Amino acid sequence: MADSFDVIVLGGGPGGYTAAIRAAQLGMNVACIDDWKNAKGGAAPGGTCTNVGCIPSKALLQSSEHFEQAEHAFAAHGISVQGLKIDAAQMVARKDSVVKQNNDGILYLFKKNKIRFFHGHGSFVKAADGGYEIAVTGADKATLVGRQVIVATGSSARALPGAPFDEKLILSNDGALAITKVPKKLGIIGAGVIGLELGSVWRRLGADVTILEGLPTFLGNVDDQIAKEARKVFTKQGLKIELGVKVTGVKTSKKGVAVSYTSAEGKDGTLAADQLIVSIGRVPNTEGLDADKVGLKLGERGDITVDDACRTNLPGVWAVGDVVRGPMLAHKADEEGVAVAERMAGQHGHVDFNLVPAVIYTSPEIAWVGKSEQQLKKEGVAYRAGTFPFMANGRARALGDTTGMVKILADASTDEVLGVHVIGPLASELIAEACVAMAFRASSEDIARVCHAHPTLAEATKEAALAVDKRTINF
């Protein structure tokens, strides 16, 4: 007889495992099925985020940042380093151990919350009495029945047509996070988040990195002023970024990869590289779910169609994270997972899609929440802008990292903060204050009146708030 559960969660990434924990906290009997395998074939819950996404990329960004600091910044502190070398294989091994700590942490949380974990692939079989029958194939083969189901199957890298990933020469994020020898020449297609983060990793370690981007604008979804500053800094660092490019072919040989393309000016060119990372967006994972067996509705992109509350077209079936509409971000997946579990328990789970922050973990980091200046202009909203440069911030000077600024956009009549944009050191941490302020619908004056510790980078946020009213103290 099939094991029965109040909730079956398909997928153990940030959307799925978080939903499972919250549902268990609320007293439900929960199963979570995840098919990710580690190098030894064992269970590795945590999804893309933990295995080949957020966590490993940040581990490599940290290692490569240490290397770059040792190479270029330590001397100013009076620290001399001789014989500086990078052991890329060791760097990747450290990254793998960071990933494993996170996999193990999630397995521990499943146990702690009495969630039954099944290592294997889950798919719909049929609508069953009072729910849905789900088949698990793989290590923990089973047939389960769930009164409710949460689909959190995530996404996978999109390949260029005619250039499938071989993870040796043509790399998705999986292969790009496992390079064990610094390539001399690295090509990247797509100047989005992955292209810039992983391009930065390998550039810092000595690779000659060229990024080919299809769109004519750089970081089109980032505030224009911040994107302009970012382009300037990245170019100075040595990242070669070509915009408005049309890739016409990719060929591999013993020598590496040759990408033929037409430039924005209409000239034909070839980019020769040892390896090529293709980071042109991701596709939702719905293949192999057997959605058709129960009539689960999919959209044009192969995503699961949901309403604002993550309800699918089927009663008792929900979907969250990368497999549905909206930004493909771990914290968005996690928020949706928690909200769905709470709705299942009759509570009022809520996700404010206007307050999902975004971060690009380059150096300087870029982070933002709310509206950009160009969005406000387009929407005809009258606003006031205040910016404060890290150059004038004492902590940034002490850190030796004064690139960038904090920018606050506030409604011209009510002073409510509508958007906060940061480029600079630890922007990823600074943006949390902006999210809290905006969640409480703070005005720029509210932020300006809050005492910020000195010396901190966060003082730049307070000063940017003062700048909205043209009364910065330190600039």
Ligand code: FAD
């Ligand atoms: P996933 O994390 O993809 O998890 C889905 C899980 O379900 C996977 O384990 C998958 O194998 C499993 N699965 C799929 N189908 C089935 C099935 N039928 N049965 C059983 N299991 C199944 N986001 C951020 O917010 N911050 C970052 O810094 C960041 N960095 C990133 C860096 C890279 C290189 C990449 C690629 C992504 C990054 N992201 C980042 C995005 C983030 O990883 C995703 O938004 C997030 O993982 C989505 O979570 P999810 O739970 O929806 O799906």
Ligand code: NAI
């Ligand atoms: P992306 O959407 O950030 O960038 C893809 C880029 O490729 C875009 O600039 C697009 O215009 C370009 N592009 C698309 N097709 C092209 C083509 N044929 N030729 C040339 N350029 C082309 O996607 P990316 O970088 O693949 O990342 C995938 C997802 O993972 C993103 O949605 C992102 O949210 C998430 N992610 C988040 C991170 C973070 O939060 N720090 C880090 C890495 C990924």
